[in-house]
Amino acid sequence: MQQTSGHTLKAFDEDIDRLRALISQMGGLAEHAIEEAMRCLVQRDTEGALVVVENDAKLDALEIETERRAVQLIALRAPMAGDLRDVVAALKISGVVERIGDYAKNIAKRVPQLENAGKIEPLSLLPEMARIATGMVHDVLDAFVERDAEVALQVCERDNAVDDFYDSIFRTLLTHMMENPHNIGQSAHLLFVAKNLERIGDHATNIAEMVYYAATGRHMAEKTRAGSRRS
Amino acid sequence: MKEKMPLTSTTPVPSPSAAIAADAQRRGPSTVDEAALPGGHRADEREPVGGSLGAAPAPVAVAPPVPSPGESPEAAPGRAPKMRAKSVSVFYGDNQALKDVSIDIHEDRVTAFIGPSGCGKSTFLRTLNRMNDTIAGARVTGNIELDGQDINSSAMDVVQLRARVGMVFQKPNPFPKSIYENVAYGPRIHGLSSSKAELDQIVEKSLKRAGLWDEVKDRLQDSGTALSGGQQQRLCIARAIAVDPEVILMDEPASALDPIATAKIEELIHELRGRYAIVIVTHNMQQAARVSQRTAFFHLGEMVEYGKTSEIFTNPRERRTQDYITGRYG
Amino acid sequence: MSSAPDSLAATAAPSRWTGDAMRSRVRKRYVAERRFRALGFAAVALSGLFLAFLLITMASRGLGGFTQHEAALPVDFARSDLMIDPAALRGPQARETLAAVDLESALSQAATAAFGAEAGEMFGGAAVRALGEKLIADPGLLERRDTLWLPVASAIDVAAKHDGAEAAERMVEQLQARGAIRRSFNAGFLSASDATDPSAVGVWGALKGSFLTILVTMMLAFPVGVLAAVYLEEFAPRNRWTDAIEVSINNLAAVPSIIFGLLGLAVFLNVMHLPRSAPLVGGLTLALMTMPVIVIAGRNAIKSVPPSIRDAALGIGASKMQVVFHHVLPLALPGILTGTIIGMARALGETAPLLMIGMRAFIAAPPTGFTEPATVLPVQIFLWSDEVDRAFVEKTSAAIIVLLVFMLLMNGLAIYLRNRFERRW
Numbered sequence: 007m008q009q010t011s012g013h014t015l016k017a018f019d020e021d022i023d024r025l026r027a028l029i030s031q032m033g034g035l036a037e038h039a040i041e042e043a044m045r046c047l048v049q050r051d052t053e054g055a056l057v058v059v060e061n062d063a064k065l066d067a068l069e070i071e072t073e074r075r076a077v078q079l080i081a082l083r084a085p086m087a088g089d090l091r092d093v094v095a096a097l098k099i100s101g102v103v104e105r106i107g108d109y110a111k112n113i114a115k116r117v118p119q120l121e122n123a124g125k126i127e128p129l130s131l132l133p134e135m136a137r138i139a140t141g142m143v144h145d146v147l148d149a150f151v152e153r154d155a156e157v158a159l160q161v162c163e164r165d166n167a168v169d170d171f172y173d174s175i176f177r178t179l180l181t182h183m184m185e186n187p188h189n190i191g192q193s194a195h196l197l198f199v200a201k202n203l204e205r206i207g208d209h210a211t212n213i214a215e216m217v218y219y220a221a222t223g224r225h226m227a228e229k230t231r232a233g234s235r236r237s
Numbered sequence: 238m239k240e241k242m243p244l245t246s247t248t249p250v251p252s253p254s255a256a257i258a259a260d261a262q263r264r265g266p267s268t269v270d271e272a273a274l275p276g277g278h279r280a281d282e283r284e285p286v287g288g289s290l291g292a293a294p295a296p297v298a299v300a301p302p303v304p305s306p307g308e309s310p311e312a313a314p315g316r317a318p319k320m321r322a323k324s325v326s327v328f329y330g331d332n333q334a335l336k337d338v339s340i341d342i343h344e345d346r347v348t349a350f351i352g353p354s355g356c357g358k359s360t361f362l363r364t365l366n367r368m369n370d371t372i373a374g375a376r377v378t379g380n381i382e383l384d385g386q387d388i389n390s391s392a393m394d395v396v397q398l399r400a401r402v403g404m405v406f407q408k409p410n411p412f413p414k415s416i417y418e419n420v421a422y423g424p425r426i427h428g429l430s431s432s433k434a435e436l437d438q439i440v441e442k443s444l445k446r447a448g449l450w451d452e453v454k455d456r457l458q459d460s461g462t463a464l465s466g467g468q469q470q471r472l473c474i475a476r477a478i479a480v481d482p483e484v485i486l487m488d489e490p491a492s493a494l495d496p497i498a499t500a501k502i503e504e505l506i507h508e509l510r511g512r513y514a515i516v517i518v519t520h521n522m523q524q525a526a527r528v529s530q531r532t533a534f535f536h537l538g539e540m541v542e543y544g545k546t547s548e549i550f551t552n553p554r555e556r557r558t559q560d561y562i563t564g565r566y567g
Numbered sequence: 568m569s570s571a572p573d574s575l576a577a578t579a580a581p582s583r584w585t586g587d588a589m590r591s592r593v594r595k596r597y598v599a600e601r602r603f604r605a606l607g608f609a610a611v612a613l614s615g616l617f618l619a620f621l622l623i624t625m626a627s628r629g630l631g632g633f634t635q636h637e638a639a640l641p642v643d644f645a646r647s648d649l650m651i652d653p654a655a656l657r658g659p660q661a662r663e664t665l666a667a668v669d670l671e672s673a674l675s676q677a678a679t680a681a682f683g684a685e686a687g688e689m690f691g692g693a694a695v696r697a698l699g700e701k702l703i704a705d706p707g708l709l710e711r712r713d714t715l716w717l718p719v720a721s722a723i724d725v726a727a728k729h730d731g732a733e734a735a736e737r738m739v740e741q742l743q744a745r746g747a748i749r750r751s752f753n754a755g756f757l758s759a760s761d762a763t764d765p766s767a768v769g770v771w772g773a774l775k776g777s778f779l780t781i782l783v784t785m786m787l788a789f790p791v792g793v794l795a796a797v798y799l800e801e802f803a804p805r806n807r808w809t810d811a812i813e814v815s816i817n818n819l820a821a822v823p824s825i826i827f828g829l830l831g832l833a834v835f836l837n838v839m840h841l842p843r844s845a846p847l848v849g850g851l852t853l854a855l856m857t858m859p860v861i862v863i864a865g866r867n868a869i870k871s872v873p874p875s876i877r878d879a880a881l882g883i884g885a886s887k888m889q890v891v892f893h894h895v896l897p898l899a900l901p902g903i904l905t906g907t908i909i910g911m912a913r914a915l916g917e918t919a920p921l922l923m924i925g926m927r928a929f930i931a932a933p934p935t936g937f938t939e940p941a942t943v944l945p946v947q948i949f950l951w952s953d954e955v956d957r958a959f960v961e962k963t964s965a966a967i968i969v970l971l972v973f974m975l976l977m978n979g980l981a982i983y984l985r986n987r988f989e990r991r992w
Contacts, residue, residue: 011560011565012565013563013564013565014564014565014566015564018564084523085563086522086526086550086551086562086563086564087549087550087551087552087553087558087559087562087563088559088563089563090550090551091551091552223551223552224552366882368878368881368882371877371878371881373805396884396885396886397884398884399881399882399883399884400883400884401884403882403883404878404882404883405882406875406878406879406882408875410873410875410876410878410879411879412876412879412880412894413876413898422883422885422893423883423884423885426884426885426886426889426893427884473879476879476883477882477883479883480883480884
């Protein structure tokens with residue numbers, strides 16, 4: 007149900023808007039972290055990777071702030087129905103976004119390990135996968151702000167592409183590892199990077215389910231949700 | 238139409254959180270409004286509040302079928318409603334205060350009526366025990382039944398009806414008599430006791446059930462109006478209980494009381510629920526959420542939505558209900 | 568008010584609340600309040616003054632009526648012309664025996680013998696009565712000599728109290744010189760009835776008549792009035808007819824009382840042929856007059872019972888009748904009793920309607936029943952005030968005092984009853 011009119015208590019509106027703004031902010035930071043981490047990975051930029059790792063602290067702080075505000079809102083405003091779902095969704099989404107940030111940090115942490123690696127073929131696939139994953143995160147958080155259940159559904163479908171990418175990279179890297187045993191170390195890191203990106207896609211899907219529930223009050227039906235084929 | 242609620246997942250459980258959710262479903266609800274009833278759960282009442290927010294792919298097969306407003310969603314099969322209203326309209330002169338309200342009231346349940354002021358909820362409450370008869374120019378159309386009997390027909394004695402359907406009012410109004418007399422008056426005029434000893438028993442039982450006995454047992458001859466507000470209201474509840482009603486109507490019973498007295502009244506309502514069908518009108522939404530199992534939202538004389546309290550307050554169907562509940566009304 | 572920066576607010580505030588314009592307004596307000604209080608006090612003081620004036624005038628004029636002068640008369644019945652058998656005085660025929668004897672001339676003889684030729688008219692009807700009482704009390708008087716204190720005639724009495732005719736004044740001086748005159752409480756005033764001789768008049772007859780009349784009035788007006796009020800307020804439907812009835816009753820309460828007298832004359836006397844001048848008829852007429860007052864007060868009292876009590880009673884299944892008689896009436900009783908007090912006070916003081924139905928006759932003996940001729944205290948006062956004899960002046964005032972006391976007592980009783988039934992809700 008769309009909420010068009012504001013609360014009679016304007017301060018309530020302000021509180022909810024601030025909460026949403028926090029989520030948007032976290033989303034922006036997380037997206038930036040993924041993009042930066044991937045760039046550093048491709049360009050072997052160790053210093054940039056350090057910055058990404060440090061910036062993760064900001065995301066953690068924002069998550070704590072979001073949780074605090076959400077709890078305060080529940081205590082003081084006694085939100086009901088749509089408002090309640092929004093607040094609980096915001097609470098959970100902040101946790102998930104923080105985890106996404108952690109995955110980006112993990113990717114950045116592996117950059118120094120790949121410093122001395124030569125050219126690894128499958129590396130070129132990763133940026134595309136990251137782009138899709140980042141796009142999912144971006145779109146799903148937009149959907150949260152707009153309370154758009156449709157976009158959330160579409161985001162879920164895009165997870166298939168991410169999973170496909172992962173399968174393909176997995177096979178490619180496996181082949182590469184078998185052909186270049188001296189590069190196994192670095193290839194393994196790339197495998198983990200791919201796994202992290204795939205997890206980011208899954209988390210974006212989780213956020214999409216929360217957005218859907220907050221917007222409609224119903225859970226996504228099984229068939230419309232892309233069932234994750236991996237644990 | 239009863240929905241099917243599979244208790245275990247039908248797809249392989251991929252993540253630990255799903256297992257926890259499924260287990261919670263099996264264990265039954267731990268929600269405020271479905272506390273353990275004497276006499277066991279009814280099979281249809283085990284849906285947890287709100288469900289999990291999608292974090293676990295717990296199976297939720299189909300969205301529950303949308304019942305038409307007024308029909309009891311998931312009424313237990315075979316259990317007829319205690320009171321049933323069909324297309325009830327109330328006119329004050331030419332002014333229509335209630336438009337075509339249909340609703341079922343079940344026993345063992347607290348039904349709450351919420352809505353902004355002037356929406357007709359108190360008017361509708363008063364039609365249930367024909368208190369609108371006392372207002373000149375009031376006209377009631379439609380059908381209201383108590384145990385299948387039309388209460389507006391000439392075959393129903395309105396005095397008996399009011400003994401079977403008791404009422405507690407917004408402002409506590411004990412009689413200016415002693416506490417004992419307040420409670421004993423009803424049974425006396427209805428001839429419910431044949432001796433003083435029996436009357437004493439009825440008075441004691443009613444005061445105990447109303448949670449007032451311990452506070453007044455030493456001073457039954459004191460004036461009823463000398464009690465505090467909360468005690469007076471409980472006295473009025475004891476007075477209503479003393480005539481052994483089947484339904485208790487409460488018109489904003491706690492709105493004149495402080496929070497502690499309010500909490501006591503709410504706890505009392507919870508205790509009384511098993512014995513009487515209770516209908517409560519309240520303008521305090523949180524109270525309706527705390528106290529009732531079914532909620533009906535009234536707006537401008539219409540009943541907009543009627544359903545389980547847990548659903549109305551987490552996911553109402555109608556835009557007007559949502560607006561009112563979230564404080565966007567007005 | 569728009570929020571101004573703090574510095575502005577600091578300078579704006581003084582000029583609003585402590586500025587000259589505001590101060591002069593406040594001063595004017597205080598002056599107006601003081602003026603109002605002074606006016607109120609003056610009004611109360613004026614009323615108090617009028618009341619005091621009334622009471623003092625009445626008291627000064629009337630208290631004398633409660634006293635009378637007595638003269639000491641030496642009697643020697645053995646030597647007089649009186650032929651009375653002492654035995655007869657002891658029996659049941661005592662008063663008849665006395666009535667047959669001319670006590671007056673015997674007294675006149677004795678007075679002349681004691682005080683001279685002018686003393687022939689020294690004793691009047693009161694003395695006759697008093698002598699009779701003394702003889703019945705002590706028939707032995709007939710056989711011996713004695714000095715009896717007997718009330719003097721009204722002319723002497725007036726002369727002794729204020730000033731009267733010359734002859735009477737001289738008589739008084741003579742008596743005073745001999746120490747044969749004294750002032751005492753006039754018990755006869757309260758126990759005797761009307762008489763031609765002012766020294767012998769009493770208010771008891773009128774008092775009894777008033778009491779009987781009021782009894783009839785209340786026994787009729789109270790139940791009918793209360794029941795009418797209950798019906799009109801609780802049971803009657805609200806339509807044009809009941810509105811018309813309400814208007815009629817309100818008007819009835821304002822109708823001049825003499826109209827009720829005419830009504831009583833026309834209906835009770837001419838059509839129903841009830842005994843004229845009886846407390847029954849007086850009571851009926853006054854009941855007609857009092858009932859609207861009770862109905863109006865009753866309706867207001869019933870209207871003021873809070874609807875919450877009614878709702879509470881209805882809510883537990885009390886029938887309409889039970890609500891009215893168990894809850895509404897007990898709470899409305901103080902108001903109803905107040906209305907009754909007002910009605911009764913009015914009825915006690917009514918003269919005009921009772922004059923019209925003939926309660927103005929000369930009643931020498933107190934009424935024995937409701938259908939005996941009687942008079943009421945206000946009428947008695949009116950009749951006495953018409954008398955020429957100067958002695959009646961103080962009797963009239965004394966009767967007014969009795970009336971006031973009577974009214975106070977009855978009002979006091981009603982107020983006591985009302986306070987007993989007063990309940991808080």
